[in-house]
Amino acid sequence: MNFCDFVGHDDGKLALILNAIDPRCGGVLFAGERGSGKSTLARLFRDLLPDGLPFVEVPLNVTEESLLGVIDMEETIRRGKKILQPGILGRSDSGVIHVDNINLLPPSVVSLIFETQDRGIHIVEREGFAVSRRVRFITVATMDPEGGAFSHHFLDRFGMSVLWRATPTREERMEIAQKAASFPAGKHAGDRGQLEKLGLRIVKSRQLLDKVSVSPVIESYIVNRCIAMESEGHRGELFLLYGARAYAAFCSAEAVTEEHVEHVLPLVLGHRARLGEEMEEDRARNKQEGDREAPHEQREHGGHEESHGDEPSDENLNHGEETSPGGENQAPREMREREPSRREQVFETGATFEVRRIILGKDRIKRAVSGRRTKTVSQGKSGRYVRSRYGRNNRDIAIDATLRAAAPFQRMRGRNEGEAIIIRPEDLRFKERERKMGHLVLFLVDGSGSMGARRRMTETKGAIQSLLLDCYQKRDKVSMIVFRRDRAEVVLPPTSSFERAAKRLREIPVGGKTPLSAGLIEAYKLVKQMKMQRPNTRCLVVLVTDGKANQGLTGSPINEELAKISVLLAGITTTDYIVVDTEDKQNLMKMDLAPQLACQLRATYYLLPDLRSEYLTGMVQKAKNPVSHHLHAIDAPFRL
C-alpha cells in the first residue's frame, strides 16, 4: 500500500504533504483511538520523502542512551579510541522521526527530541563525549488520548495536529476492507502512477515555495485569527503562515489568500488554541453528519486536497470568533465542569489544616522506595544511567568507566598502539541506574447532591486542599476524578502543578446522583495507565465519599457491582487506598456504607475530622471511634 492508496483522513494526508513541502510547518501529531490507521499513515509519509532520507522510528522503550548515542564498545576497545555510536537523533538528519504513542514516552525523552528539533543542533554530553552537530528533522507522532495525558507544553511544539475519528463512513469502511484484502501483507502493490504524480507535485511546490508572496494584509489576518482563537504563545501564527504558504504552493497559487489560511487553520490551531479543541470536535461532528447525509458523495482520495468534502465551514469558524473570552464557552475542560444546571452548586474550599502524618507517612513511602529501587538496580538495564560503580555483579557494564579504569595501565600491561585495549576483571565498572519513583496521589471525589448537605462540601474541599498541601510538600504528583450525576470524569490529569489542582478543586460542582462504580472504574483505568507509563509509580487513591452509591453501571445491584470493582482495584500492586468518609455521623439516618467499602478495598478508613494532625496523638479518641478502630486493627501491621 502506498500513500495514495490510504483511504480517507484527508486532513492527515494534507498535514503530511504540507510538511513534505516545507519542513518548517513543524511536524504533525495524529491523535485518535487505536486501530484507526494513524501509525499506518504516519509510516506512509516515507513515500513523500526524497529517496535516501532517513525515516527513524522511536520505540516505546527508548532510553536517553539510544536517543543520544552511546559509546561503541567494540570499536572503542579495538581501536583504543572513544567512538560514538550515534543515537536516533544523530541518525535523523534531514529526515523524519516517527514516534508512535508519544504520550507514553517519559517526558524527559520527549523534551530531548523537541529540544534538539528546536535548536537544530544535536548535543551529546555524556559518557565522556562532548559532540554537537547540526541536525534537522520533522517529527511525526501519534497518540491515543486514552493512553494518558500529554502535556500542553509538548503539544505546542507540533506545527500541526489531526484529531482522528475511528468511525469512517460506510463507504470508507468498505473501501478500506476491500483494499486491505487485495493487498497481501508486505507486498508493495497499488497504483504507483498516482503516487508519482503526487511526488512530482510536491517537488514542484517546493520550488514554488519561495515565490509565494505573503501580503501584510494576510499577516494581520493570520494574527487576528490566532488572537480570536485564543492561541497561546506565538508559535501558532508562525506555523499557520508556513502551513498556508505551503498550501498555496501546493495549489500553485502566487500569493497566500485567506482561503489558504482557513484551509490549514484547523490543523495548526486545533491543539494550540483554547478554542481549538471545541472547533475540532465540532468539525469532526459536522463531517460525520455531513457524510451520513450525503453517502453518495464521491470521495476522491489520493492527495487531491481540493476535493475535500470537509472544508471548514464558515459556520464553525464564526462560532469560534463569537465566543468571547471569559464568556460562557470557555475551554471545553472548564465548560464540562461548569455545565449549567439549576440544582448544582459550587462550594468554596473550606479552611485547611495540618494533615496527620499517618496518611502519606514519609518513612513508609521511603522504605518502599529504597526497597524497590535496590530491586530495580539489580534487575536490569532499564532506567537512567546515573553513575558507575565498582564491583557489582550484574551484566550492565559501564563501558566508559571501565575504559577509564583500564586506561592508565595499558602501557604497563604491554599494549601497543593500535592494539585492542587490555581489560582485566578489576577494571570492570557497572552502571548504577535510577528509575524515577513516581508517587501519584489520586483524589476520587464524590460530587453528588448528598455531598452538598449542610455545606459538607466546603469542609470536604478544605480537607482535600489540606491533603494537596501535604502532597505538595512531599513532591507527589496529583490527579483528581470527580463522580456525580451519571458519570465520572478526570478533571485533573496527573500533574505536579498544584495551582492547577487547587483551581480544579475550587471548581468542583455538587449535584445529582452518586455513580460510585463509574468513579472507581475511572480510577482503575487511570492507575493502570500510570503503571503502564511508569511501572514504578506508587499510587495512593484517596476516595472521598459518603458511600451512598445510587447510580450503577450494569444494572445489577449496586453493592454487588461495587464488590466486584473493589476486588479489581485491590488487586493492583503498589497501590494503596484511603477512604475518607464524609457522612454526617450525628445524623440518625446515617448508613455507614463507606466503612464497608473501605473493607472491600483494603483501605485505611478515616472520618473527615480524623484527618487533622492533632488526632494522631489522641489515641484515646481514635479508640472511641469503633469503626475506625476496628479497621485499624485489621490493617495494623500493613499500615502503621
Add this chain to the structure above:
Amino acid sequence: MIFPFSAIVGQDEMKLGLLLNVIDPGIGGLLIMGEKGTGKSTAVRALTELLPEIDVVAGCPFGCDPEGYLCSTCRDSLEKDGELNREKRKMKVVELPLGITEDRLVGTLDIEHALKKGEKRFEPGLLASANRNFLYVDEVNLLEDHIVDLLLDSAAMGVNTVEREGISFTHPARFILVGTMNPEEGELRPQLLDRFGLCVRVTSLRDQDSRVEILRRRISFDTNPDGFLGDWQEQQDRLCRSVMDGRKRLGGIDTPEAALARIVSITTQLSLDGHRADIVILKAARALTALRGEQAIGQEEIREAAMLSLAHRQKRMPFEEIGSEMVKVEQVLSELSP
C-alpha cells in the same frame, strides 16, 4: 545564525533581566518563567552577541581570572613562573542539555590521554566551560535531581571539586545561571530557586500589532538571515555599546544613603528573610543606573530592580494564583513612593 537580541519584540522585563546580568554578573542570573512559545530560548541564545570580552589566563581550559581564584594548574604555573600569561576572551552562553550525565557535567578522567601516555589527566566537563560564563538550562524544572545537586554544590562554593576515578582536581566554577521553565510543568526546588538572582514572568503579547511584527521578523529572518542581520546591525551595535558603557560605568555609580534605606524598607515591609534580596536589589538597581547612563541610583531604578528581584522570593502559598505574589510587592512599592 542567531536571531538578533535587538529584534525581539516586547518582553522588556526579560530582556532587561538578561542585560543587567551582563553588566553585573554578580547579580546571579535570571529565571524566566512563562508560557510556551514566548521566545524565552530565543532571547537567551541571542544574548551571546552582546557579551563582552574578559581577561583570562592564556590557554587555561577553565578561563581562570588572573586576578581571582585559580585552578590547580594555574596555581602551579604561577608559583613556578611568578606570573601568568593573559589573553582576552569573549564571554559565552554554555547550554546544559537535559540528558547530561554526571561525568560530563563535573569532568572526569581523560581516557585518550591515559591510553596514550599512561597518565591520569583531568578532562574538563561542562562546569569548566561554564566558569565565568552564562550557564543556560532550558526547562530547568525538568533537570534530574542528581544533576541539580551537583549544580547547587558548585554554585554555592564557586568551585568544582572532582574526586573520581583516581583523579583529584579543583577548579573555579562560577557561572551566571539562566533558566527557563513553565510553571505548569511542575515546581522548582526552593534551593535552586534561590540561586537565581532575578526572576521574570513572560506571557504572550496580546496586541495585534506586536504579534504581526513578531511574525514578520521571524519570517524574514528564516527566509533571509543574512539580510535580516544586516538590517538590524545598527540597532544591535547601539545596544552593544550601551551595555559595554554600562559595564565600564558600573564601578562609578553612586549609592546614596537614601537608596539603601529605601531598599531595606522594601524588604522589611515584605518581611523577607536573609540579606540576599537586599543585595540583589542593590546590585540590579546599580546595573540599571549604569545601563541608563545615570550617575546615582534613583527611585525608579530601585522600583524596577525590586520588581525583578522579588517575584520568586515572596513567600507564596502553594495554591495562590501565579502572579499574586507580585501584588503585595507593587503595593509596598507604591506606598513608598512620595
